[in-house]
Amino acid sequence: MSVPLSQMLTVATYVLRQRLAGRPRYPLVLMLEPLFRCNLACAGCGKIQYPAQILKKHLTVERCLAAVDECGAPMVSIPGGEPLMYPEIGRLVKELVARRKFVYLCTNAVLLRAKLEDGLFEPSTYLSFSVHMDGLREEHDEAVCRDGVFDEAVDAIREALRRGFRVTTNTTLFDGANPLRMREFFDAMMDLGVEGMMVSPGYSYSKAPDQEHFLRRQRAHELFSRMFSNPARRWKFNQSPLFLRFLMGKQDFECTPWGNPTYNMFGWQRPCYLLQEGYAGSFKELLETTRWEAYGRSSGNEKCRDCMVHCGYEPTAVHHTFGSWRGFRDSVVATVSGRL
Amino acid sequence: MTDETLEGWAPEIGRGVTLEEVVDRAFDYRGNVTVVRADGAELEGFLFNRDRDVPRPFVELFDPNGDGPLRILYADIRAIRFTGKDPAAGNSYAAWLRAKEQKKRATEPTAGGA
Numbered sequence: 097m098s099v100p101l102s103q104m105l106t107v108a109t110y111v112l113r114q115r116l117a118g119r120p121r122y123p124l125v126l127m128l129e130p131l132f133r134c135n136l137a138c139a140g141c142g143k144i145q146y147p148a149q150i151l152k153k154h155l156t157v158e159r160c161l162a163a164v165d166e167c168g169a170p171m172v173s174i175p176g177g178e179p180l181m182y183p184e185i186g187r188l189v190k191e192l193v194a195r196r197k198f199v200y201l202c203t204n205a206v207l208l209r210a211k212l213e214d215g216l217f218e219p220s221t222y223l224s225f226s227v228h229m230d231g232l233r234e235e236h237d238e239a240v241c242r243d244g245v246f247d248e249a250v251d252a253i254r255e256a257l258r259r260g261f262r263v264t265t266n267t268t269l270f271d272g273a274n275p276l277r278m279r280e281f282f283d284a285m286m287d288l289g290v291e292g293m294m295v296s297p298g299y300s301y302s303k304a305p306d307q308e309h310f311l312r313r314q315r316a317h318e319l320f321s322r323m324f325s326n327p328a329r330r331w332k333f334n335q336s337p338l339f340l341r342f343l344m345g346k347q348d349f350e351c352t353p354w355g356n357p358t359y360n361m362f363g364w365q366r367p368c369y370l371l372q373e374g375y376a377g378s379f380k381e382l383l384e385t386t387r388w389e390a391y392g393r394s395s396g397n398e399k400c401r402d403c404m405v406h407c408g409y410e411p412t413a414v415h416h417t418f419g420s421w422r423g424f425r426d427s428v429v430a431t432v433s434g435r436l
Numbered sequence: 437m438t439d440e441t442l443e444g445w446a447p448e449i450g451r452g453v454t455l456e457e458v459v460d461r462a463f464d465y466r467g468n469v470t471v472v473r474a475d476g477a478e479l480e481g482f483l484f485n486r487d488r489d490v491p492r493p494f495v496e497l498f499d500p501n502g503d504g505p506l507r508i509l510y511a512d513i514r515a516i517r518f519t520g521k522d523p524a525a526g527n528s529y530a531a532w533l534r535a536k537e538q539k540k541r542a543t544e545p546t547a548g549g550a
């Protein structure tokens with residue numbers, strides 16, 4: 097794992113506090129979507145398929161901060177749309193850092209160099225750019241449906257690192273991904289100097305246009321096993337090793353949909369980042385009125401059957417790590433030995 | 437996945453389709469819809485929310501200016517028409533791959549060509 101010690105300690109303390117307080121459900125990462133606009137139009141992305149009035153709209157910083165305070169999660173991920181198109185992204189990040197939230201700004205990096213040159217952000221332990229990278233040049237440009245984006249992103253990553261920012265990558269793997277090419281990709285990202293990488297299988301959610309293109313569970317285990325077998329020691333992942341073991345089929349977890357709650361202009365999304373089954377007016381209402389028993393694999397819900405996506409299962413892995421001696425031991429062993 | 441769309445659909449509630457079903461389809465639809473109220477008034481917008489698990493089930497919309505949310509009770513809905521353009525239609529990964537393949541074929545030299 098490549099997460100800084102201060103972040104790890106914050107998360108560990110937070111999880112222990114929740115457990116001591118006897119809270120059955122608590123959030124770990126708030127998925128804050130200030131807008132749905134994007135400067136790319138990747139196939140398979142349902143996030144940007146809205147009518148014009150919705151794409152033009154965005155949340156105010158005040159509404160974002162109210163959601164952050166209401167939720168209380170120690171980490172805030174800002175996906176989108178493209179957050180660098182949010183006119184107040186500089187102020188929002190500044191406010192979040194001032195609140196000591198660990199911020200992951202998820203970007204396709206097309207605008208990153210320009211925003212860095214504008215001096216919009218200051219390096220901080222609390223801020224990471226999480227750059228969308230779906231593989232090496234050929235695979236990435238194909239996934240984002242535009243040639244040249246991989247090179248732009250690499251250039252922006254270099255610039256961000258040169259300026260002292262934390263940079264991670266986030267990769268969604270689609271059907272047909274090549275494990276050997278992915279291993280080359282991990283090497284390439286480490287050569288670039290990123291702090292860590294995040295990987296997740298794609299998901300067939302009801303509003304996504306390409307259900308058949310996402311990985312099915314069994315094939316996913318196979319793919320991840322081949323990808324992570326004998327991992328190079330220098331590969332650093334910005335996620336729980338237990339989640340990676342889960343992807344490989346070596347660990348069985350149930351989904352924790354409330355672990356990464358999603359807030360956007362529609363409200364608090366039920367039940368998770370992927371499914372849009374409705375919206376609650378407050379985080380409390382989301383926790384108290386969502387029929388959680390209807391989600392996750394054991395629920396028998398068809399929509400959850402093949403899901404292995406990080407926003408549902410990474411919180412389970414983290415909960416397991418800091419919630420049981422066995423989980424803690426397994427995480428430490430995987431981290432120290434470098435073996436998954 | 438096909439590139440089928442509900443764009444232009446104007447179901448008659450009660451004739452083979454229930455109000456709840458039409459609301460669910462409208463909720464899943466990615467374009468604007470027009471809701472016809474019991475008094476005949478029409479309201480256009482993006483229907484982003486619906487809740488049936490409350491004593492008075494409702495839908496919520498943002499109008500074409502982005503103003504809202506506007507709440508309408510199920511009991512006050514006479515019809516829903518799928519009037520707005522469907523931004524999801526034809527924008528699938530499969531469609532993009534097909535287009536890419538066609539482009540590639542068009543630029544490849546044909547057998548025996550110069």
Ligand code: SF4
Pocket residue numbers: 134135136137138141143144176177178204228240
């Ligand atoms: S960059 Fe992200 S938000 Fe934008 S279209 Fe691609 S996947 Fe969707």
Ligand code: SF4
Pocket residue numbers: 351352353367368369370371391392393399400401403404405407408409
């Ligand atoms: S398994 Fe969890 S994360 Fe996946 S779709 Fe179901 S509720 Fe969402």
